[in-house]
Amino acid sequence: xxxxxxxxxxxxTITLFVLILLSCxxxxxxANRSVRIFEVSTSFPGDSESQMSRSINDDTAVKHVYVKxxxxxxxxxxxxxxxxxxxxxxxxxxxxxxxxxxxxSPASGxxxxxxxxxxxxxxxxxxxxxxxxxxxxxxxxxxxxxxxxFYGDESPGGGYVIxxxxxxxxxxxxxxxxxxxxxxSWAGIPIDDFYLGVDGSGNVYVEKNVDYVFNSVTYKKDxxxxxxxxxxxxxxxxxNPPATGDLSANYGTLDPVGAxxxxxxxxxxxxxxxxxxxxxxxxxxxxxxxxxxxxxxxxAKTLGGGNVYASDRTTVLTHYEPQVINGYExxxxxxxxxxxxxxxxxxxxxxxxxxxxxxxxxxxxxxxxSKIITGSTLTALALNSWMEDxxxxxxxxxxxxxxxxxxxVRPVRRF
Numbered sequence: 001x002x003x004x005x006x007x008x009x010x011x012x013t014i015t016l017f018v019l020i021l022l023s024c025x026x027x028x029x030x031a032n033r034s035v036r037i038f039e040v041s042t043s044f045p046g047d048s049e050s051q052m053s054r055s056i057n058d059d060t061a062v063k064h065v066y067v068k069x070x071x072x073x074x075x076x077x078x079x080x081x082x083x084x085x086x087x088x089x090x091x092x093x094x095x096x097x098x099x100x101x102x103x104x105s106p107a108s109g110x111x112x113x114x115x116x117x118x119x120x121x122x123x124x125x126x127x128x129x130x131x132x133x134x135x136x137x138x139x140x141x142x143x144x145x146x147x148x149x150f151y152g153d154e155s156p157g158g159g160y161v162i163x164x165x166x167x168x169x170x171x172x173x174x175x176x177x178x179x180x181x182x183x184x185s186w187a188g189i190p191i192d193d194f195y196l197g198v199d200g201s202g203n204v205y206v207e208k209n210v211d212y213v214f215n216s217v218t219y220k221k222d223x224x225x226x227x228x229x230x231x232x233x234x235x236x237x238x239x240n241p242p243a244t245g246d247l248s249a250n251y252g253t254l255d256p257v258g259a260x261x262x263x264x265x266x267x268x269x270x271x272x273x274x275x276x277x278x279x280x281x282x283x284x285x286x287x288x289x290x291x292x293x294x295x296x297x298x299x300a301k302t303l304g305g306g307n308v309y310a311s312d313r314t315t316v317l318t319h320y321e322p323q324v325i326n327g328y329e330x331x332x333x334x335x336x337x338x339x340x341x342x343x344x345x346x347x348x349x350x351x352x353x354x355x356x357x358x359x360x361x362x363x364x365x366x367x368x369x370s371k372i373i374t375g376s377t378l379t380a381l382a383l384n385s386w387m388e389d390x391x392x393x394x395x396x397x398x399x400x401x402x403x404x405x406x407x408x409v410r411p412v413r414r415f
C-alpha cells in the first residue's frame with residue numbers, strides 16, 4: 001500500500017510540474033535555449049581623441065541607431081524583425097541607446113555586432129562593432145561607438161570601409177567592400193552538354209572522359225573549368241560601340257574613386273546578358289542581333305541587374321534583378337582606383353589572385369597594354385581592361401589584361 005501511495009504522489013507531482021511548464025512563456029524558454037536573444041547597448045570610447053568629439057549618447061542629432069549581426073564569415077544573421085536588423089531605443093534612465101536583439105535563427109561561434117547611428121537625413125554619424133563568442137561570452141554586449149568611420153571599420157554590409165570622401169555630396173560619403181567575392185552558380189544555365197557539367201556548388205567541370213580546351217588550357221575529366229566566382233570581360237563590339245560612350249573615350253568607363261557606379265550603369269546598359277550559357281570569348285559588350293550566340297557572363301548586369309533588349313533596343317527580352325548581399329542590393333563592380341583602395345586590407349578581406357575592375361582600357365593608357373593579339377585589327381582598347389593581382393607588390397598590382405582572362409569580382413557599395 002505504501003508503494004502505491006508513493007507512486008500516486010509521484011504521478012501527481014510530475015503532472016503538476018508538467019502543468020507549470022505548460023503555463024510558462026515557451027517563446028522565451030526556447031529562445032534562450034537556442035541562443036538567439038542578446039542585449040546590446042552603446043557606450044563612448046575612453047581614449048583622449050574620441051573624448052574631443054560629442055558622445056553618441058548625448059548627441060541630439062542622432063535620430064536612429066541600428067545594429068546588424070554577422071557570423072564569422074561576414075554573412076548576415078537576420079534579426080526577427082520586418083527589416084531583419086534591430087533598431088535601438090534611447091534609455092532615458094541610463095542615458096544610452098539599447099535594444100534586445102532577437103535573431104531569426106540560433107547563433108553559434110563568434111558573431112559580430114555592427115552598429116551605426118544616423119541623423120534625420122540618414123547620414124552616418126557614429127559607428128562601432130563588437131563580438132560575442134556564443135556559449136562563452138554570455139549574451140550581453142556594450143558597443144563602443146566613435147564618430148564616423150575609419151579605414152578598415154566593419155560596415156553595414158558586413159565588409160570593411162575602404163574610403164571616406166569627407167562629405168555627403170551626391171548623397172554618399174563612404175565606400176565599403178564586401179567580405180566575399182561575387183559568386184553566381186551555373187546550375188540551370190545551358191552549357192556545352194557534350195563536354196561540361198555542373199557540380200553541387202555550381203562550378204563547371206569536365207564531364208566526360210575527354211579533354212576540354214578553354215583559353216589554350218587543356219582540362220581533364222572532373223577538373224574545374226570555371227568556378228562560380230570567376231568572370232571574364234570578353235571582347236567588345238568595336239565596330240558598333242555603345243551609344244552612350246565613345247570608343248576613344250574608354251566607352252565612358254573611368255578610373256577614379258567615385259566612378260564605379262557610372263561604370264556599372266554603362267556596362268549593364270550595353271551588356272547582352274546576365275550570365276553566359278556557353279563558356280566562350282565571343283563579342284559581348286554591345287547588344288546586337290545574335291543574342292544567343294553572343295551572350296556572355298556579364299559581371300555588372302548579373303550583380304546590379306538590368307534589361308536585355310532585342311535588336312530594336314526597346315523590346316525587353318529578359319530582366320535581371322540585382323543581387324541582394326547581406327540585405328543590400330546596391331553593390332557594384334569597383335572602378336580601377338576603387339579596387340586599389342582594398343590593397344592594404346587584402347588580408348582582412350581575404351583577397352587573393354586576380355580581380356576585375358569596372359574600368360576598360362584606353363590604348364593611350366600608360367603603361368601601355370602589354371598583352372595584345374598578334375595580327376588582330378582590334379585596338380588595345382578592345383582587348384584589355386584593368387585588373388588587380390593582390391599577390392603582387394602594391395605599386396605593380398594593377399595592369400591591363402586581356403578581356404577573356406578569368407578573374408574574380410569583389411563588390412563594393414556606397415553609403
